Amino acid sequence: MRLLALIGLGWLTALTCRAEDKPATPPEPTVEQRLADLEAYVNNTARTPDVATKIPGPGPGHNAWQMVSTALVLFMTLPGLALFYGGLVRKKNVLSVLAQCLGITGLVTLLWWAIGYSLSFGAGNAFVGDGTYKFFQGIEPGNVGAGYYWISDSMWAMFQLTFAIITPALIVGAIAERMKFLAVLVFVALWMFLVYFPFAHMVWSATGFMCGPLNPDAGIKAIDFAGGTVVHMTSGWSALVLCMILGKRKGFGKEPMPPHSMVLCMVGTGMLWVGWYGFNAGSALGADAIAANAFTTTTFAAAIAGFVWALAEWVTRGKPSVLGFCSGIVAGLVVITPAAGFVTASSSVIMGVLAGIVPFFAVSYLKKWLGYDDALDTFGVHGVGGTMGAILTGVFASEKANSVVGPLKEGLVGNQIKAVLLTIVWSVVATAVIAFIVKLTIGLRPTAEVETAGLDVSEHGEEGYIG
DSSP states (O other), X not given: OHHHHHHHHHHHHHHHHHHHHSOOOOOOOOHHHHHHHHHHHHHTOOOOTTOOOSOXXXXXXXXXXXXXXXXXXXXXXXXXXXXXXXXXXXXXXXXXXXXXXXXXXXXXXXHIIIIIHHHHHSSOOSSOOOSTTGGGTTOOTTOBOSSOTTSBHHHHHHHHHHHHHHHHHHHTXXXXXXXXXXXXXXXXXXXXXXXXXXXXXXXXXXTOTTOTTTOTTOSSOOOOSSOIIIIIIHHHHHHHHHHHHHOOOTTTTTSOOOOSOHHHHHHHHHHHHHHHHHHHGGGGSSSSHHHXXXXXXXXXXXXXXXXXXXXXXXXXXXXXXXXXXXXXXXXXXXXHTTTTTTSOHHHHXXXXXXXXXXXXXXXXXXXXXXXXXXXXXXXXXXXXXXXXXXXXXXXXXXXXXXXXXXXXOTTHHHXXXXXXXXXXXXXXXXXXXXXXXXXXXXXXXXXXXXXXXXHIIIIISOOSSOO
16 A cells, blocks of 8 residues: 555656646736737737737738738739830840840749848848858748748748849849840849848848948948848949940941830839839838838829929920830839838928939930940939939938937938948949859850840740731
8 A cells, every 4th residue: 555655656746747847838918918919019019028929920911011012022023124124125125025034033033042031131240141041941931020020931031032033133124135045044143142132131131231220230320221222223233334244235326226115114114113012111011100101202202203204305305205204203213212111201202303303314314425235224213213312311311200210310321322332332343243254154145146136036936026
């Protein structure tokens, strides 16, 4: 009997020890704590720290807006940018532009999954991330915090992928009608590693060299809401260098090269404008007041810039063209991008006016003065517009629009200029190196015969229009 009692006592002791070894279950949150969680979700702010939560995953409303925004940004490239650029080239090259946009989309997605996301948003150092998230390790749809408090880590990674896709696709406009498809793909692959991934990290990562809002140790405390430096300046300045190294189109300046379809161009412009709401308002990372403000400033800048550009044409050339309206709209979208969530509606009106004037003169006169063949005006719109937008962001950024601006306002214009200069130098040097490597290995241009016949049939075995 005594033996049985000892055995029973030992068994109970073992059970107790095993129970004590198990991690303690977090206590149920109080009503006040649950209300605090709900308030944080509604206000799109941080959860209450060290408190159990009934909603540990993505918040449905904010995450839904992120999913919509991601689809809208992809819509900017396919079909928006493809049709915008496709309409501006001659009909013998329309499919080459579409193929380049499609090819870049697939290539960049593969790179993003393998290592690109990790190099952009892994901790790394001030200039580039590390391999923590290679092959999307640790990126789970039910987790939050990689991008923001209430959006899925998977959606954050997908949202940023769409930015990575459209950025090199913008460069296509400068080299349209005269660069081999293989050369485009090789150039873009190298460019992503030497330019895009480092800039996405420097500007938007918490350890980035130019991430003023998130990195207290940033070397340049600049701000860029949705990609003035990361997207438009890198692509615009790279486009200028690449088109100069590539050389002018055969017959450039000697024969007319008008757009083959302004209808396609206008349709593409409308798609870009609609998609840009995902680009700018989506960069608020939630359906909140900052997103609403970015939506408003984006609308004002685009509409006003399109109107002002057409007026400038009317005054200087006697007629407002559809191409002028379209170019102005895109310029307005470019200029407001780095500022969309940081400036007030009235400031965006001023930026829209300037966006309709300065890029217009860059496209209409600067290109002629310098003699480069930027086929579809990527530099004039994205390089010049993105540079101006980044600087004007420092001028007009206001705490009334976004509280993030407050601690960074002093010296902000100077920091924006430093960010601009670094972006220009880095993009120009890296692009020149890549372009010469590609030129010396596989070559940049097709033969003169292929270029004369058009890239569609020669490189893709198809025609955009039959009969």
